[in-house]
Amino acid sequence: MINAIETSNLTYKFGNQIVVDNLSLQVPKGSIYGFLGHNGAGKTTTIKILLNLLKSKSNEVKIFGKDINSNRIACLKRIGALVEQPSIYGHLTGYENLKNRAMIVGVNQDRISEMLNLVGLSDAANKKAEKYSLGMKQRLGIAIALLSDPELLLLDEPTNGLDPNGIIEIRNLMIDLVKNHNKTILVSSHLLAEIERTATHVGIINKGKLLFQGTIDELHNLSKPSAFIQCDDSLKAQEIIKNAGFSILKSNSNRIDFNCTSVDDLGKLNTSLIQNGITVYALGTDKKDLENLFLDITSKN
Numbered sequence: 001m002i003n004a005i006e007t008s009n010l011t012y013k014f015g016n017q018i019v020v021d022n023l024s025l026q027v028p029k030g031s032i033y034g035f036l037g038h039n040g041a042g043k044t045t046t047i048k049i050l051l052n053l054l055k056s057k058s059n060e061v062k063i064f065g066k067d068i069n070s071n072r073i074a075c076l077k078r079i080g081a082l083v084e085q086p087s088i089y090g091h092l093t094g095y096e097n098l099k100n101r102a103m104i105v106g107v108n109q110d111r112i113s114e115m116l117n118l119v120g121l122s123d124a125a126n127k128k129a130e131k132y133s134l135g136m137k138q139r140l141g142i143a144i145a146l147l148s149d150p151e152l153l154l155l156d157e158p159t160n161g162l163d164p165n166g167i168i169e170i171r172n173l174m175i176d177l178v179k180n181h182n183k184t185i186l187v188s189s190h191l192l193a194e195i196e197r198t199a200t201h202v203g204i205i206n207k208g209k210l211l212f213q214g215t216i217d218e219l220h221n222l223s224k225p226s227a228f229i230q231c232d233d234s235l236k237a238q239e240i241i242k243n244a245g246f247s248i249l250k251s252n253s254n255r256i257d258f259n260c261t262s263v264d265d266l267g268k269l270n271t272s273l274i275q276n277g278i279t280v281y282a283l284g285t286d287k288k289d290l291e292n293l294f295l296d297i298t299s300k301n
């Protein structure tokens with residue numbers, strides 16, 4: 001299947017600084033691709049290149065299989081974007097902002113109500129945009145980007161600065177757009193927990209280099225599961241765990257983490273701890289969350 005976005009050894013410099021370094025992204029059609037990286041990693045620069053706002057070499061960037069440089073207009077027609085602040089006029093209502101944009105891009109005005117409905121702003125359609133919350137402004141920005149019905153959406157940190165409710169609204173909107181409206185979304189973020197809940201695929205960059213790319217499941221599989229025990233005698237329990245052939249990963253007086261992956265082994269260990277007079281408060285297996293994985297991956301770079 002053709003990827004919505006494919007970059008091949010994409011490299012970009014500001015002066016002598018390499019900001020995007022041999023980046024080969026593959027964003028499958030129909031995915032929510034979480035583009036992760038710390039501040040300054042090169043996410044916005046990459047998105048600007050994908051929008052042809054910054055120049056790439058020929059065949060470094062393909063949109064739905066077509067080189068962006070030789071098919072600029074055709075490619076850009078298939079992309080909607082929200083980069084940095086949405087371009088919204090505060091003195092106009094949400095409806096008027098969309099109407100204005102619909103005239104510029106030559107889109108039928110019927111789509112305005114449809115877009116307001118899609119992003120959940122129908123009730124606020126006649127309110128001035130300056131009175132909108134940050135989350136409403138972001139959703140209006142997405143509605144503007146969707147007016148021309150692009151297949152691919154590029155969203156640069158759309159949840160930045162939003163409260164938990166605003167984050168949930170954007171998250172649900174992204175899922176709805178992909179599931180029910182056949183869109184593909186590339187969404188950049190440094191809010192890792194946020195990406196974990198929405199993304200189907202993930203690309204992690206640091207200093208312009210791609211450190212990981214794959215499905216969210218592949219990312220999770222990178223972290224080795226471990227087990228933990230909480231009990232009343234940590235020192236004695238550690239001896240028993242070591243004697244059973246496991247290595248202690250970390251421990252304190254409340255909790256011991258060790259390299260057990262089998263629930264059978266964990267059950268036997270529980271029996272052994274109890275037989276040795278230890279009271280076990282809790283035990284279970286653990287997998288690293290995305291945040292810790294991300295720190296692991298980026299710190300190795």
Ligand SMILES: Nc1ncnc2c1ncn2[C@@H]1O[C@H](COP(=O)(O)OP(=O)(O)OP(=O)(O)O)[C@@H](O)[C@H]1O
Pocket residue numbers: 014019037038039040041042043044045046190
């Ligand atoms: N116009 C520019 N001129 C010179 N350097 C720039 C310019 N824009 C960005 N940079 C530099 O390029 C690097 C990557 O910046 P970029 O904005 O792409 O990162 P980012 O991952 O989007 O970070 P953030 O999350 O902070 O927006 C940074 O070191 C930044 O200082």
